[in-house]
Amino acid sequence: MRQSTLLMSAELHTYMTAHSVQPDAVQERLARQTRRFAEVAHWQTAPEQSPFLTMLVQTLGVHKAVEVGTFTGMSALAIARGLQPGGTLLCCDVDDTWTPLARQAWQDAGVEDRIELRIAPALETLRLLPNTADVDFSFVDAEKTGYWDYFNELVVRTRPGGLLVFDNVFRKGRVLHPSSEVDDAIIEFNKRLAGDDRVDVVMLPIADGMTIARRKP
Template sequence: MTLKSIPLTDELHAYLVAHGAPPDEVVRDLAEETLALLPAQASMQVAPEQAAFLTFLTRLLGVRQAVEVGTFTGLSSLAIARGLAEDGRLTCFDISEEYTSVARRYWARAGVDDRIELRIGPAGDRLRELPNERHLDFAFIDADKTGYPIYWAELVPRMRPGGVIAVDNVLRHGRVTAPQSADDRAIAAFNDDVLADVRVDAVMLPIADGLTLARVH
C-alpha cells in the first residue's frame, strides 16, 4: 500500500502514457504543431494522459450534452468529442480565433467537427446563452483562472442530476498551498468554494496539474 500518489519521472510518465491510451497520429500532430506555433503557450494544452482520461470519462458517463470552457488549440475538445454518444454534442467557449483555428482543423481531421459548436467571446457572457435548465451531462473548465467561479456559477445549475464537471489546474503546480500570484490565489479560493458547495460531491485527482471532478446532485 502507498499513502500518496507517486511522483512521475519523465521515464515513468512515458510508460504511463504508452500503457494508457497512447496518442494516435492526430493527437501527436496536434501537440507538435501547438508546440511549434505557440511555444510560450503550449503548456496550456492538456497532458496526453489527461486527454485519454477525458475520452474515457465521457464514454463512461454516456455523455450527450457537453460544454468546454477554454478550448485553446483543441486537444481537450477533441478528446471529449471522441467520447460522446453517437448523437452527442459539445459546445466550446473560447475568446481566441487564432488558437481555435488550429482546433477546427484537427476536429475536421479527426472526423468530429460535426459534433462540435464553437462560440467565440467571453465565456461568462456566452454561457448564459445556454438553456436555463438542467440538461448538461458533462462540462470541462480550463480557462482563465480568475473566471472559474463565474463559469462554475453558470454551469452547476445547468447540469443534470448526476452530471459531472471537470476542472483543470486545481493544484497550480503545487502553489495552492502557498499562493504566489493572483491566479494561484483565485484557484485556492475556488477549491475552498467547491469543497463547501453542498450541490456537488467532489474529488481532486493528481492528474497533470490537478483535476477536480464534481458530481452534481
Template sequence: MTPQSFLLSAELADYVRGAADPPDDVVADLVAETAAMTAAGDGRPTYQVAPEQAALLTLLTRISGARWAVEIGTFTGLSALAIARGLPEDGGLLCLDRDARWTDVARRYWARAGVAERVELRLGQAADLLAALPVRPTFDLAFVDADKTGYAGYVDALHPRMHPGGLLVLDNTLRAGRVLDPRDDDDRAIAALNTALAVDDRFDTVLLPVADGLTLLRVR
C-alpha cells in the same frame, strides 16, 4: 514540449503514457503543432492538456454516458477532440473560447478526426456566452480550462445548466503545487475555490493529482 504532470519525472511520465493506448496520428500531430506554436511564443504548453489527460477525458465522457457537453477554454482543441470522441454520434459539444487563431487549429483537427459535426464553437467572453444560454438542465458533462480567476463564476453558471448526475471537470486545480503557497491572483483564486468546493453541498467532489490537478464535481 509535450505537457506533463508536475508531479512526475520525465521518465515516469513516459512510462505512464507507455502503459496506456498510444495517441493516434491526429493527436500526435496536434500536440506537435501546438508545441511549435508555443515555442514561437503563442501561448504556453500548459494551455494544452497532457495526452494522458485527454485519454482520461474520453474515458470519462464514455463511462458517464454523456450526450451533451460544454467546454470553457478550447485553445488548439485537444481536450475538445477528446470529449467529442467520447460522445455518441447524436451527441454534441459546445466550445467557448475567445481566440480565433488557436481555435482555427482546433477546427482543422476536429475535421481530420471526423468529429467536427459534433462540435459547435462560439467565440467571445465565456462568462457572457454562458449567461446567454438558457437556465435549464442541458449538459451532462462540462470541462473548464480557462482563466483561473473566473472558475468560481463558471461553476456557479454551469450548475443550473447541468443535468442531475452530470459531471464538471476543472483543470489546473493544483497550480503546480502553488495552492499551498499562492503567489498570484490565479493561485489564490484556485486555492479559495478548492476550499469552497470541499464543503459545497451541490456536488460530490474529488480533487485528483492528475497532470496539474483535476477536480471532478458530480451534480447532486
C-alpha cells in the same frame, strides 16, 4: 500523515503514458503543431488527460457537453470522441488566434459536426444557455480567476449525476505556497467547491491537478 500517491518522476510519467491509450495521428499532429506556439504551448492538456477525458465521457454516456477554454482543440477532440451518437459539444473561447488549428484537427478526426465553437467571453456564452439542467459533462480550462463564476453558471445547467471537471487545480503546487492573485483565486475556488452542497468533489493528481465535481441528485 499518510501519503499514498506517488510523486511523479519524468520516467514514471513516460511509463504511465506508454501503458495507456496511445494518441492517434491527428492528436500527434496537433501536439506537434501546438508546440510551435512556444510561449503558450504548455496550455495544451497533458497527454494522459486526453484518454481520461474520452473514457469519462464514454462511461457517463454524454449527449450534451460544454468546454470552457479550447485553444488548439486537444481536450475538445478528446471529449467529442467520447460523445454518444448525436451528442454535441459547445466550445467557448475568447480568442480565435489558435482555434483554426482546432477546427482542422476536429475535421481530420471526423468530429467537427459534433462541435460548435463560440468565440466570446465564456461567461457571456454560458449565461445565454437555457437553464434546463441537461448538460451531462463540462470541462473548464480557461482563465483561472473565472473558475467560480463558470462553476455557478454550469452547475445549474448540469443534470443530476452530471460531471464538471476543472483543470490546473494544483497551480503546479502553488496552492500550498501561493505567489500570485491567480494562485489565490484557485485556492479560494478549491475551498468553495469542496464546501458546495450541490456537488460531490474529488480532486485528482492528474497532470496539474483535476477536480471532478458530480452534481448531486
